[in-house]
Amino acid sequence: QVQLLQSGAEVRKPGASVKVSCKVSGYTVTELSVHWVRQAPGKGLEWMGGVDPEDGSRHYAQKFQGRLTMTDDTSTETAYLELSRLTSEDTAVYYCTIGTGWFGYWGQGTLVTVSS
């Protein structure tokens, strides 16, 4: 059984970066297809990017190209999302999720607030 535990809420100023972690238990992080989905306040779900575990390639949504980086640390079985050049429109709950096609396991979410 996979469990995903995300890091706590973050507050950042516009222009800064944020790094959110997602600790995986029950599996090795590199075995899994880890994706990141965000949800702005009162809005729907937006896929940001995901990893293909077969070759480790990263796929990013076009709108985040150049400022989104997904990494993982196999020593701690943790996946990371780093988003740079933050604006107020990046204020959202960020979820890590696992799946190939459908997303069967989700972290609890991390609220990122961007405010001056």
Next chain:
Amino acid sequence: DIQMTQSPSSLSASVGDRVTITCQASQDISNYLNWYQQKPGKAPKLLIYDTSDLATGVPSRFSGSGSGTHFSFTISSLQPEDFATYYCQQYDDLPPTFGQGTKLEI
């Protein structure tokens, strides 16, 4: 990107009612369509994958059907705990995209 259009955006119903939500894709996605339930302050929960397969532990009052571009999701007899927002999601092509959600109010 494939656009997913859900309807209605919101729905009021009573316990015991049968409710149906529809999801239309902007192009043929075969049966690569999933449904999620999200309650306030919680992560989404997978209910149905590949159009009609029930995820583990999901009650049989939930069901899905469709193919190509038109899909539907049905709750056969609403329970109080079904108050939530429901999303469809396609994975026929990258990026995976979600519908805008349907808020179900009991």
